[in-house]
Amino acid sequence: MLSEILGDYPRVRVIEILITHPWSEYTKKDLSEASGISRRTLYTLLDELETYQIIKPTRKIGSAQLYTLNQESKTTHALMTFQKELAEIEISKQLSGEDDLHEGESVISSSIKKVA
Numbered sequence: 001m002l003s004e005i006l007g008d009y010p011r012v013r014v015i016e017i018l019i020t021h022p023w024s025e026y027t028k029k030d031l032s033e034a035s036g037i038s039r040r041t042l043y044t045l046l047d048e049l050e051t052y053q054i055i056k057p058t059r060k061i062g063s064a065q066l067y068t069l070n071q072e073s074k075t076t077h078a079l080m081t082f083q084k085e086l087a088e089i090e091i092s093k094q095l096s097g098e099d100d101l102h103e104g105e106s107v108i109s110s111s112i113k114k115v116a
Contacts, residue, residue: 001086002079010037011045015054018069019076019083025058025066054079 002016013035028046032039046067049055053073058066070076
């Protein structure tokens with residue numbers, strides 16, 4: 001859902017995986033494969049995601065470091081709230097039988113029109 005709004009970027013893909021499975025632990029390889037990005041790209045993102053407290057290291061299995069979503073982070077809470085709101089908009093849209101968005105319209109602008 002996030003990548004539909006924010007774009008299909010490696011950072012968004014990784015965050016979306018973490019938010020979708022908040023209690024799971026991932027190796028770098030797991031995150032790379034699940035998000036469809038190269039390990040090199042992932043390694044670049046990990047420091048950034050740790051800096052923003054979105055991801056945190058948990059434990060090691062052998063030499064493999066495991067990571068999980070940092071559920072105590074204000075940043076993570078904001079992202080999860082945003083994803084939840086987007087999901088609720090999509091569910092409401094589907095229940096009401098609305099067509100897809102009009103050309104050039106985003107989910108957010110469509111929702112704003114409904115509220116106004």
